Amino acid sequence: MGVSETRLGARVELDGLCKYYGDFVAADAVSLDIQAGEFMTFLGPSGSGKSTTLMMIAGFTIPSAGDVRLDGSSIISQPVHTRNVGMVFQNYALFPHLSVERNVAFPLEMRKVPRNEIAERVKRALELVRLDGFAERRPKQLSGGQQQRVALARAMVFEPPVLLLDEPLGALDAKLREEMKFELKQLHHKVGATILFVTHDQEEALTLSDRIAVFNGGRLAQVGSPDALYNAPENRFVADFIGETNLLEGKVDAVRDGSCRVTIEGVGAMTGNLRDGFEKPTNTATYTLRLENVLLENEADGADNVFDGTIEEFLFVGNARKYLIRLSPNLTITARVSTQRQSNGLNPGTNIRVGWNTADMLLVDAK
Amino acid sequence: MDLTANALNADEFRRLNRREQWVQMNFLVPCLLFLVLFFFVPLAMFLSNAFFDPGFTLEHFEKAFTRPLYMKTLVKTLKLSLTTTIVCVILAYPVAFVITHTSGKVKTAILILVLIPFWTNILVRMFAWLAILGRNGVINSNLIAIGAIDEPISLLYNYFAVVLGMTHYMLPFMILPIYSVMAAIPANLTDAAANLGATPFRAFLRVFLPLSLPGVGAGCLLVFILSLGFFITPALMGGAKDTMFAQIIEIQINQMLNWGFAAALSTILLVLTIILYLIYDRLLGVDRIYGKEGH
Numbered sequence: 001m002g003v004s005e006t007r008l009g010a011r012v013e014l015d016g017l018c019k020y021y022g023d024f025v026a027a028d029a030v031s032l033d034i035q036a037g038e039f040m041t042f043l044g045p046s047g048s049g050k051s052t053t054l055m056m057i058a059g060f061t062i063p064s065a066g067d068v069r070l071d072g073s074s075i076i077s078q079p080v081h082t083r084n085v086g087m088v089f090q091n092y093a094l095f096p097h098l099s100v101e102r103n104v105a106f107p108l109e110m111r112k113v114p115r116n117e118i119a120e121r122v123k124r125a126l127e128l129v130r131l132d133g134f135a136e137r138r139p140k141q142l143s144g145g146q147q148q149r150v151a152l153a154r155a156m157v158f159e160p161p162v163l164l165l166d167e168p169l170g171a172l173d174a175k176l177r178e179e180m181k182f183e184l185k186q187l188h189h190k191v192g193a194t195i196l197f198v199t200h201d202q203e204e205a206l207t208l209s210d211r212i213a214v215f216n217g218g219r220l221a222q223v224g225s226p227d228a229l230y231n232a233p234e235n236r237f238v239a240d241f242i243g244e245t246n247l248l249e250g251k252v253d254a255v256r257d258g259s260c261r262v263t264i265e266g267v268g269a270m271t272g273n274l275r276d277g278f279e280k281p282t283n284t285a286t287y288t289l290r291l292e293n294v295l296l297e298n299e300a301d302g303a304d305n306v307f308d309g310t311i312e313e314f315l316f317v318g319n320a321r322k323y324l325i326r327l328s329p330n331l332t333i334t335a336r337v338s339t340q341r342q343s344n345g346l347n348p349g350t351n352i353r354v355g356w357n358t359a360d361m362l363l364v365d366a367k
Numbered sequence: 368m369d370l371t372a373n374a375l376n377a378d379e380f381r382r383l384n385r386r387e388q389w390v391q392m393n394f395l396v397p398c399l400l401f402l403v404l405f406f407f408v409p410l411a412m413f414l415s416n417a418f419f420d421p422g423f424t425l426e427h428f429e430k431a432f433t434r435p436l437y438m439k440t441l442v443k444t445l446k447l448s449l450t451t452t453i454v455c456v457i458l459a460y461p462v463a464f465v466i467t468h469t470s471g472k473v474k475t476a477i478l479i480l481v482l483i484p485f486w487t488n489i490l491v492r493m494f495a496w497l498a499i500l501g502r503n504g505v506i507n508s509n510l511i512a513i514g515a516i517d518e519p520i521s522l523l524y525n526y527f528a529v530v531l532g533m534t535h536y537m538l539p540f541m542i543l544p545i546y547s548v549m550a551a552i553p554a555n556l557t558d559a560a561a562n563l564g565a566t567p568f569r570a571f572l573r574v575f576l577p578l579s580l581p582g583v584g585a586g587c588l589l590v591f592i593l594s595l596g597f598f599i600t601p602a603l604m605g606g607a608k609d610t611m612f613a614q615i616i617e618i619q620i621n622q623m624l625n626w627g628f629a630a631a632l633s634t635i636l637l638v639l640t641i642i643l644y645l646i647y648d649r650l651l652g653v654d655r656i657y658g659k660e661g662h
Binding site: 058059060079080081082083084085086087089090091093094095096097106107110111154155158 | 553555556558559560561562563564565566567569570573574577578
């Protein structure tokens, strides 16, 4: 975990946080224990409660119930300006009338830090985000990526134990976003603060986080490492939201110890795994099957489940090809084959064998 | 070969651009024609009276600058304009602040309360004040009725009444520019200030107030310049001592029939207004009023 030797971070505990707007439930009993120095991402579609939860931690939104604790002590009754929690706003919220230097000096001036110390710390913060030499500029004279870094410097200069980042990469173009991901990761290692990062972009979440909390409809759908969320989703929502996947729904024929035999109409019978902690399906079962686990042609030969299909469409995505394969009049699945594994593309209309293994067919919903 | 082709293209583009600009400029013609015919030409004809009477002369200006009455009146007018502007700022800023920070029906209600007087004829508003402040007006009759005073006190025809009437008239001109600038300040800036450790008061002082100042400047310029040439309120609500510059011009035209002298006084007021505008532009930049970004 990204805890640096200075260990500035604080443990953040969310205890049954709720927020209601009339009948609308924005956040429903959100409980999380975030370790000191951890990079935790709140991931979810818009309106899922991730931003509301962040705003309750910052103090901009007053919770309907629940508690927020930093290193064990509650901050729920503290006003925003005494919480000592750094935040980078969605559109940076830089003060347009102040220079970069004065923007970064602002939190130190509010804390009545002596002048010469302010100058020193501002200089260091700007060096940290590689903006030395831009001190005199106004925010409007900077590019989006530079503004973003000023906002980071301003949020970190007073060394808050917790940093809140509200979709900070959303306004940047794709290339800059990739660069900033590395910078964020490096900064996290350097400053050691606990980082709570809000995003709706699953790729950002997977690459940056120590752990991810997936929000859906105001509730936590799953909390875990990027690896766990991707490879062992606990429910249909997480499976569908994180990464690309095929969701297969079938009628349950038989349930044995480790697997379940299901039939998909028009395709045939297949075996999917049964995971601990899931109720045993009796009627229907929904499985997730990752795109890269769909095997084609020769590779499909040894698989547990093999069917015939027809290539309907294919997309070239650089390092891989994606195929849309029709298995039955009602069912298509998508496969992703890396260009290394298979150098020649298959053309639409080709009949092929399609297969996958029981272990890759993960149960995510059972009735 | 390529270079020549590009050069030709660039020329072509410039020509097309010029043509587009020329076409757009034509949209200005009707308004321009109207202003020139019915405003600039009559204005120039009138102001020329100050210099030609009938031959070229500067005697009207000499009179205006040497007789103490006229310069004193000008100073008095400047003072009244300044007082009105200051009172308006003090009253308008909080109102604009509240309008900015409310929403829905409350916001609409306050805006309507600001705008209704704005749309009401000035004579109606002045006569309303006469009815309120007069010897037998609402205030005096009530004060007598409750026994606070025996004789009606004179609330009208003095400096106080003029400032009151002027302030009442000018308030929307102050509130609206301030509000429009405040409304454009992103709400999350104050949030950011709070998050960075600023108390609400310091967040206001360090972030909101400086960002709202262009609106204050615009409102002040507007109110001050409008006040300089204001006529009706001092005439109806002021006493003899409160005669303002515009009234003197009116007297010269309507009673003295001295068009030459009136034109000279008008020229002085016009030049003064233009100077004030230019000073403001130098100090704060007039284009900031229209929402352009000054560097």
